[in-house]
Amino acid sequence: MxxxxxxxxxxxxxxxxxxxxxxxxxxxxxxxxxxxxxxxxxxxxxxxxxxxxxxxxxxxxxxxxxxxxxxxxxxxxxxxxxxxxxxxxxxxxxxxxxxxxxxxxxxxxxxxxxxxxxxxxxxxxRQLLSDPLPVLFIKSGTEQIRVDLADLRYVESIGNYMKLHLHEKPAVTSRLTIAEVEELLPTNLFIRVHRSFIVAREKITKMDKRSIWLNETEIPIGPSYQSEIERLLKSTPK
The missing domain is CATH 3.40.50.2300 (Response regulator)
Structure with missing residues (x-):
């Protein structure tokens, strides 16, 4: 670099x-x-x-x-x-x-x-976004953990840590801020829905004015993100 x-x-x-x-x-x-x-x-x-x-x-x-x-x-x-x-x-x-x-x-x-x-x-x-199944390497403690974006369901801010929730795999915890994680994730695959949450678009199963669901997991929609979420989801190709 x-x-x-x-x-x-x-x-x-x-x-x-x-x-x-x-x-x-x-x-x-x-x-x-x-x-x-x-x-x-x-x-x-x-x-x-x-x-x-x-x-x-x-x-x-x-x-x-x-x-x-x-x-x-x-x-x-x-x-x-x-x-x-x-x-x-x-x-x-x-x-x-x-x-x-x-x-x-x-x-x-x-x-x-x-x-x-x-x-x-x-x-x-950025270099990996052209791959069929892009991945990230997230620093967790002293290790760099591989995260396949296809497995990433949502990201949650907990105090000074970020928790990356994966499908059928242990969550990955990092000291990155949510803004830093948002910068790393491709916007065509992930969307910020709350000051503390980013979700994978394709994992969304339903939504209303207050929440988004990833199967049984309910995630709140922040008031300042609501109109942008509705606009982006409507423009997403089915």
Whole structure:
């Protein structure tokens, strides 16, 4: 796999210099540009492809949170900030990691490894989508578990873990977020129905306004997903 192309955004020049020097020691990260204002990075991202952003949160003008929300298809994000109170909000936005300044090289390396592993899974899933029976390799503990998508019935978010429920096989548990799993799964085969559930389309046996059933398994439909589910299911070829 090629290096991750990254940018850094921080209103403090000293913080950017620290990031530059530390990232030089990580061989699979290429820092292509640095910005002291988030708005200046918007035009750069329109013309350049990056997989990862190192992003401060509290900045004058456009904050880091506001900046990410403004992007239609944001890349992976590692937040770098001196303020711990934003941690919950950053993980709700599916950030790869959250680094409190001043952070050590080992802590930065750990965050970068997480981004690299997730990008590998995304690349592998795209490559496998052309196979007759696509598969994923999901990290569970220290192992990479093969998951045949034909066996995957639904995905459930339980606390800090994702549980992949399979047909006649033990479920696979991983520390991925539901947004990360959704990114890995082909949209023609799976559909998000709730903030905590993704289901296999072909496994749906019935549905009403509140629930979807996979045989005897009832799964709730989130209110914000209802209209999209109805539209997508109507457009799915029978």
């Amino acid at each position: 090629k290096n991750l192309q990254a940018i850094a955004i921080d209103d403090e020049l000293f913080a950017l210099e620290v990031a530059k020097n530390l990232l030089k020691e990580i061989p699979f990260i290429t820092l292509t540009a640095c910005f002291t204002r988030a708005v200046d990075a918007i035009s750069f991202l329109q013309d350049n492809s990056v997989q990862l952003i190192f992003l401060d949160i509290r900045m004058p003008g456009l904050s880091g949170i506001e900046f990410i929300r403004s992007l239609p298809n944001p890349p992976m994000v590692i937040f770098t900030t001196a303020y711990s109170e934003h941690a919950v909000q950053s993980f709700e936005m599916d950030a790869i990691d959250y680094l409190l300044k001043p952070f050590s090289f080992s802590r930065l390396l750990k965050a970068c490894n997480k981004a690299f592993e997730f990008q590998q899974m995304k690349d592998n899933s």
